Amino acid sequence: MSAEITTPVDPTPVDPTPVDPTLVGTTATVAERGGVRVPWRFIGGRAAFYLFTAWAAITINFFLPRMMKGDAVDAYMARSQGQLPPEAEKALRALFGLDKSVPLWQQYFDYWGRLLHGDLGLSISTGMAPVGQAIASALPWTLGLVGVATVISFVVGTVLGAVIGWRRGGRLDALVPITTFMGTVPYFWLGLIFIAIFSTLLGWFPAGHAYEVGVDPGWNTAFVSEVVSHAALPVITIVIASIGGWVLGMRNMMLTVLDEDYITVAQAKGMPNRRVLWRYAARNAVLPQIQSFALALGFIVGGTIVMEMVFSYPGIGLLLLSATNAKDYALMQGIFLVLVLAVLIANILADIAYAILDPRTRQTEA
């Protein structure tokens, strides 16, 4: 299509006349002239805000498990079935900071003190191992799974949505209901169906776990290929289940943006269609997508709890489930903390990206 353009017109006036109307122009002109400047004041303000959010979330994390009936020590004593002397209960309570004679606010400050030293406590359900250690061994699996799946889903879905929106009224419109349908199927059900079809019936993928028992973990090709083949089916499941939202969101925003006057102007100037599509329409239509990126990440992290159960994947979700069943407070709190921090970091990144891409938000927020 762009072959018809004979005289390419530069979008930005490189050589402005002395009386440049854009000097008094819009916020977009200001931003354009400043280049992609990092808005430090904005980031500082947001950082303070996120610190508050982290504090609130950690505080809630402290109180939530203590609202439960029965606690870790009760559960542990019950499991040992009288083999431990009653004095052991007191010692355990002191060890876990669950001593009922200690007032709640004291427990709270002790909790913070240990947290700031990087001490997340001991995990009862994994044989008194440090919680940090248990999480550290599970976290990379979840991060890899969720990270890869989310990035693939976001990029592919957004690009697909942009193209569908651009070729509106075309044959590609049929993709929207299909991806939407796949998005309404529960993750875990899709996972179970895929296991049934692709591993049990067809034998294309292994049915679960991160790697086979016999393989030595390490940076060798055998192990890496093993990990990739085991992660393929969960990743495919998450991508298929989550791509519909990105496609639909992007397509709808594209249809809105493509009707804007600046698109008409850009085309009237004879700008190549490719540039109009990606730099003018998609660039603006992607803003709401970025807004929902961090949110979707939190949602998907929650969804992996079930996915990992279905695939017996040794990630943080599986760990959380066993911790909850064993009423392992320390481990639950640690996992909560990690999930909270992950979502917060994702929010910060999305905010920064949004501020760079949308000058309006940056201006009023700074």
Added chain:
Amino acid sequence: MTAPVMTAPASESEAAKSKKTFWTQLSASMAMFSNRKSAAGLIILGVFILVAIFAPLIAPYDPTEQNLDATLQAPSFQHLLGTTHIGEDVFSQIVYGTRGVLVVGFLATIMATVVAVVVGVTAGYLRGWKSESLSALSNVFLVIPGLPLMIIIASQFADPPLWIIAAVLGLTGWAWGARVLRAQTMSLRNRDFIQAARANGEPLHRIILVEMLPNLMALIASSFVGTMTAAVLGLTTLAFIGVIPVSNLNWGTILFWAQQNSAFPDYWWWYVPAGLCIAFVGVALALINFGIDEYVNPRLRSAGERARAMKKKGLNVNDAVTAVRTADDEESQA
């Protein structure tokens, strides 16, 4: 199902055409359901609602009635969707399970949407610490992983009542909509027509209700539908994990028992229908959302039609300037 929805706004708006009140606005906003996509979605949802209401009449068996003579049977005329490992009729379980899913889903969604709109629009319109503290509130709720929270609260009760499950799903579900609405309101706040309204001295409630809300309808609607989808998914997921007591029969419970008794992959009639039902409800909600979107944002509706109309004339919608040069156009299409 759709007939009253489609005719009601027309008659109402004619009666009160002379004066523009809140009620005429409301009836006019009901018109968003009078298109084919929304109608299709409402019909599907209506069928599920009818099934939920008349479950005892539709289900041929008691959902928990055991029949050890007919275990793990494939679908037949006696058991439309076969039987489970202890001879329960899967079709009856699906029918009764619709109740649990819809009641909890609607309760949770209504709670979540009301909170999302109030918090989101207020936080978006206000400035300074008020906006930031409301945003902080929604962010705190956003970062709390919904599923673990649900697990913790559910374990407080031996048999959590439906409204508690709904409340927790709503509690964890409103933050998304509030944040998206806040962002959009913040963006709207700086647009010219809002500035003009403020300069004209329009009162705050008029700016929010008349100037902003119509521009937020798409987001509110998609937030409602998204929350409902999430609530249905959340409920079935929790039931599948086994957190919700199995006495709360819903589609997730069926999948829980299927997974527990290794129904995968052989006994497809046990696990396929429940998952498809969840998907159908989701599709119905998505269709309603498509319709609402196209009503609120006519560009979504007209863009495809216009493009197809232009294509019929041999024009390409994306070649705004060169459209007159028909020969080139046909070339570029090929």
